[in-house]
Amino acid sequence: MNILLLGGTAWLGRTIAETAVAAGHDVSCVARGTDAPAGVTLVQADRDEDHALASLTAPGTARWDAVIDVARQPGYVRRAVHDLAAHAERYVYISSCNVYASLASYGIDEAAPLNTALTSDVMASPDEYGAAKVACEEAVLAGFGADRTIIIRPGLIGGPGDPTGRSSYWPLRFARPSNPQAQVLVPDAAQQLTSVIDVRDLAAWIMRLLEQTVSGIFNAAGNPTPLGEHLAIARRLADHKGSLVGASPEWLASQDVAQWSGPRSFPLWLADPEARGIGALSNESARATGLVLRPLTDTLSDTLAWANSCGIATVTRSGLTDDEECELLGELGRA
Ligand SMILES: NC(=O)c1ccc[n+]([C@@H]2O[C@H](COP(=O)([O-])OP(=O)(O)OC[C@H]3O[C@@H](n4cnc5c(N)ncnc54)[C@H](OP(=O)(O)O)[C@@H]3O)[C@@H](O)[C@H]2O)c1
Missing domain, CATH: 3.40.50.720 (NAD(P)-binding Rossmann-like Domain)
Structure with a gap:
């Protein structure tokens, strides 16, 4: 073509x-x-x-x-x-x-x-x-x-090269804890659904649609996965041995920690009920027309390898900095 x-x-x-x-x-x-x-x-x-x-x-x-x-x-x-x-x-x-x-x-x-x-x-x-x-x-x-x-x-596109830092934050955070105890601060939202479509799977499917002259309107989303499971995969890939420290949505709001994306945020976390559907869009039509999703483990593993190879400074557009996480862990310990 x-x-x-x-x-x-x-x-x-x-x-x-x-x-x-x-x-x-x-x-x-x-x-x-x-x-x-x-x-x-x-x-x-x-x-x-x-x-x-x-x-x-x-x-x-x-x-x-x-x-x-x-x-x-x-x-x-x-x-x-x-x-x-x-x-x-x-x-x-x-x-x-x-x-x-x-x-x-x-x-x-x-x-x-x-x-x-x-x-x-x-x-x-x-x-x-x-x-x-x-x-x-x-x-x-x-x-x-x-x-x-x-x-x-x-929905959320992730994978190697992600310029937003959303899909790299959790694997990188577990691989490089901010503190000697290797504690990692997470939102109390293990059941919230989240999904990531690998940029490479998205690109391959778009080419398939063109090659097979399929037309239409399609959501493009990964399979919905509880945030707790997503974090467990990221943690296993990073071989993280420290503890998880949970923080409630109310406490995080009082500390100006944002949901989803950007500085001082928890990427993929959707505290606002009006936004939670982003984490669980239907991908039925896409899969019926040839979208093949690789396992989330593969996406996060390749994303971690990419993030490690290109240096932390380029992939921290979303999430907490080390200083922010240490400060918040300290505050939570005192609360
Ligand atoms: N990341 C996600 O999770 C997500 C989720 C939903 C939807 N999306 C959508 O996915 C798409 C992402 O595309 P992308 O990653 O390729 O990034 P992008 O940053 O949106 O790409 C913009 C492209 O357009 C070009 N461009 C911008 N202004 C231009 C101008 N005035 N004249 C000519 N070219 C111009 C840029 O090149 P130059 O700067 O070199 O001109 C660049 O190649 C967007 O449509 C976004 O809305 C992303």
């Missing part, structure tokens, strides 16, 4: 590009940067500009079998759909589970109600992410039609 990837210099896009090249496809990547994967043709362009894709649609240029787009801004997608609808067979849009109007329940499937689409071309704040993703989905469906569209709605 002749594939046009709008992106490819960041994490998921890069993994998709590498997977497609390895499968023998011709891949062109559009980005501002120069750090494209080996084997692709890089087209440098800024999608903030109206005619960013003009060189790809000039008379005499190739017709694309598929466009794959990782954009977040509705304007990027609206312009790309307008420019490429007559030049490409199919459009794959990487959306998000944040399109759903409610994430309060387990088992959310693709028929669940969506947020209202953002009318603006540009998100004014990260709070508009879900609405922006809905607007992007609508633009692709309007321009390409359902038969020529694949929409992927990931």
